[in-house]
Amino acid sequence: MSAQRTTLADVAASAGVSVSTASLAFSGSGPIADATRSRVLAAARALGYAGPNPLGRQLRRGRSGIVGVIMGDALRRAFRDPVAVQVLDGLTGTLGPLGLGVLLIPGPDDPSQPAVDPLLESAAMDVAVQMWGGTTDDPVLEMLRRRGTPTVLVEGTPQPDVAAVGIDDHGGMIELTQHVLGLGHTRIATVTMPFDRDRSEGAADPVRLAGISWEITRRRLAGVTDAGVTPTVVWETPASLVENGAAAGRALLSRPDRPTAIVCQSDLLASGVVLAARELGLRVPQDVSVAGFDGLDLPWLAPDVLTSVAQPLAEKGAAIGEAVAELLAGRTPEPRVLPVQLRIGTTTGPVPPGA
């Protein structure tokens, strides 16, 4: 088409005004005569000019209008997690009206990959959102700090210069565990989310338990132990998805010292455990109680309804969006901890008589 993209200068020349005036015609801010504006816009239309080049505008303003969202996982896994998706939805809902766009940044996939996605070093973004916690000494947070990118940390341990949004998962987990204890269970196993980027799978030994670097995993596990339970097994999964829960369930429920209750760190994991139990011919909750965390709506588990701890997902997304807006305004948002709520379903019941 054109050898040279048409610029605001071309439009201004064509309309017989200065560039700054032409700029005003588009930005709307600042005083400009209606007649002048429409003359500029007409010239623009005639030249096929679709509005100011965002790149020039961004450099000048020092703002890209982009919020980098670091998913807690490779995108393929992240998108399979309704928790991530619903939070993301709540977030985009508040960001959109602010004229901010979401740039997806994959989280760690496997240890063979670099620890931080290259986009994190090179992409333009005004604010970053680190979804899903973060690890101790997180290389992502370190990178962000080096770049001077204001950051919202979701489900992480509060840090000096980082905004925080989270839920009371520790408290929720205590409550959930107490519910299970109240039903008389003593042989209680727990299925956790990944410990670290290594993503091992299986029963965790004490050494491994001492080195959980995923903060959210550690905090939820602490909820179980702080409720006074020493799990018969702490089963680590490589990802918080149904199939990982199913694998955990198969393993735990085939043991000679089969637990009478399994407390899981997510609903997806828990529903996998329920499926595994059914598969093994065990009745839930008569033979084994299963509890999850998140409060998802899982219609395909019907007729069962998972006992779980509900977290306000859309509100969490909105809270993140508000924190982003605060940071952009140069303010420091207060850390927010959203409440959770124990929701008793049909998958937990009294300890079996014989056990």
Place this chain on the structure above:
Amino acid sequence: MSAQRTTLADVAASAGVSVSTASLAFSGSGPIADATRSRVLAAARALGYAGPNPLGRQLRRGRSGIVGVIMGDALRRAFRDPVAVQVLDGLTGTLGPLGLGVLLIPGPDDPSQPAVDPLLESAAMDVAVQMWGGTTDDPVLEMLRRRGTPTVLVEGTPQPDVAAVGIDDHGGMIELTQHVLGLGHTRIATVTMPFDRDRSEGAADPVRLAGISWEITRRRLAGVTDAGVTPTVVWETPASLVENGAAAGRALLSRPDRPTAIVCQSDLLASGVVLAARELGLRVPQDVSVAGFDGLDLPWLAPDVLTSVAQPLAEKGAAIGEAVAELLAGRTPEPRVLPVQLRIGTTTGPVPPGA
């Protein structure tokens, strides 16, 4: 912290070299003495400079490194569709290594919203990907053309200056319908994806049928009719999700002239129909056959396996990524139509004797 962000010029001054030399130290391209480079990098580290400001670089290069992905739906819905998610995953997989990031752009939500998301007018992007077809006279494509943004259209009708990636859904639908016909069915209903931004729900009358603006919906419906079937009912849904399929199923299967087979335009819709059938006490496929489209893995439908037309989702994502790369290289990628494959499951069977 600093009143002024440190720039490449600061680093250069501190290292005692010119800005252009400092630039070379970071970009790597171009000749530079090792000693000089390390001196620059040391100075950068000392000043807490994390690398060139992307905004400056982008303006200079005329490239943002951003690919805008226009989801076919409001994000909240889009992310609930495994088809969209898996394609997106395949896409990011090929884009990542190219140093390109994905900016999420919501598609139309409901008619009360503006037809094109504001991001589309204002965000910087080198290429746009319009997922999930497009409508006739799509305002999105028009906007993109006006802005001069090279575009990849997924599942849309090929256009002069737009790259296209799609699947042979028309052919797949014909094959699927023929399979159903071969089983002896004559009372065949079909459940479609939305017709347009209005997102009506219910049996479509001839007037409405004549005005389907969602191209993908029209093409798949044409597959059914081109196989020689006149559906007893064409049921339009407001979104391609399980609950919409369930609603359709309840309605269609409660009619006096209950169809013996229901061909759906997506697996999500089809699985909703299967659930509705079970709910109504109908056996699939003994009482009613149900077929879908996409070839998703739907374990929770077990023990049923949906009869469907499988499309290569990850490959589709990769093909889109390749088209993006071509456009960025200034070339015009050939339109690509990926093959689909009929996959017969357990949800279709012979027409019931009495019917």
Place this chain on the structure above:
DNA sequence: CTGAAAGCGCTAACAC
């Protein structure tokens, strides 16, 4: 191998 200079396209003071 290194430096000087030009300019990507735009906006925001500031002067008129």
Place this chain on the structure above:
DNA sequence: GTGTTAGCGCTTTCAG
């Protein structure tokens, strides 16, 4: 109301 001017931070010729 409108024009002039000065950069935003960087990369890339082009000389040296």
